[in-house]
Amino acid sequence: MISVRNILSGLAVAFSLYLAARGLSWGEDAPRYPLIIVAAFALYLVTTTLCTFWQPRKPDRPTHPAPRQSRLPRTAGILAIATAAIVPTAISYSAGPGSYTASYATWYLGGIGALMTIVMARRRPWMAWSGTALLAIGSIAWMGLDALTLGLIGSIVWVFVAQLLVLSLDRAARDTSQLANLQTAASAWQASQVVRQRERRVQVQEALAIAGPVLTRTVANRGVLDDADRLEARIAEGRLRDELRGPRLLDDAVRAQLELARRRGATVTVLDEGGLDGMDEASLAVIRAELAETLRTSESNRLYIRTAPHDSVAVTVVGRSESDGGLSDEDAVDLWREIVRPTN
Incomplete structure (x- = not known):
């Protein structure tokens, strides 16, 4: 089934693969331990796929608002943090001294940043920022401050923007829910007013049916009533009170x-x-x-x-x-x- 969510998830995986593709194209300047780089790439790919597509089991009775239903499972979040800690060290160690800033050894700056952006979009902000912090520590430890110009700042900006978007979407969802509740309450109030108006019309009709003859005789006699008419007026008044009370x-x-x-x-x-x-x-x-x-x-x-x-x-x-x-x-x-x- 094609949906906006599936399209966005596919684009996220494709973008992550694009960022990580440089890690497997080292050309003549081959790393010392290419198998470790392949293993790190596989770990990254599996983690990214899980964080993108893994959905929590839906409960029989939902206990969270609709935006919370897509929250990333805790296991996948922990795996993402572990990936953010392992991949920079594994890639840099495999590249060897002098190659820490080679193109195949710096792809993880954008790759891990994209992964943490996905984690943030899946509403795990603390996990996303923890992974970003590990990425920053690991990359600076191996590359020094060159990591800032090679993509670390961009990754931090991605995560920050993702958090702003998530907060905005959640606020919009809450406002929409409140608006729907207000609309429901307004509809219920309007319906109750219609019912009350109908009841008042019925009561007016009943009042006219009860008091109409007495009022007609009173007007015809110009307010001069005998004992029988006064009795009928009192009975009519009592009936009206009964119908109202x-x-x-x-x-x-x-x-x-x-x-x-x-x-x-x-x-x-x-x-x-x-x-x-x-x-x-x-x-x-x-x-x-x-x-x-x-x-x-x-x-x-x-x-x-x-x-x-x-x-x-x-x-x-x-x-x-x-x-x-x-x-x-x-x-x-x-x-x-x-x-x-x-x-x-």
Whole structure:
């Protein structure tokens, strides 16, 4: 499969071979130990190939961001450092005195630099700089300061530029990930706003359906209402409050019992404080059926129906009756019913 990564990897290997090719073309000025040079070349070639193409085994569940997945395996990094330490000494020793700066004896300056650039690109900065330091120490030890003009400075610059590029790419990847998260959050917020707008439209339509007839009669009678109209207005107001404060508690049976309680003169308060969040429709149907039955048998003058986040209780129904001195905060509690959460 041809990809940008494979093309870049192939170019890296080709460039490394080009830099190292001089090590095998010594012409008439042959080194003292050519076999050692060939062995050093083979070590360099194998290490470069491993550092370029060796991919870590992918975990079942990725634990690193995408840029970290191409990180060089530690074993390959250690082999690269060993190569940076061995090859300069092996090449210089094989070339012999007087030939330390020959073309076949200086190829490792660019070759090892290219290898450390690959290590840096594979996100092993400490290994790359350690190998570069060994290259500098080994080359200066054999060539002296001539190593600086023969390619050592260029290799150091390659590694430094590679680190800058890696840091820039990682920062771009983080910014892209943050932007994607922000876009996801914005999309979720927009979706929630659309849902809320739809819910508000539905609530407005329900409010018009409930209060419309009462308001029409009020306007027609110019605000002069008889007892029956006032009762209908209070019931309509109560239904609107129920729909706004506790819509998940309501179905046709519960609405009918709430209206009957208000028609007999009871004051009813319905309040949902999040106790039904995350509950499926089947569980809600069980709770509503039990609530409707509780309201059907209630004779209290005040009814408080409330949900709250609780481990076992979903809805609490409290009823108070009128005391001898009239309806007050000190009324006796004659109804206490806790509707438990259904167990699946």
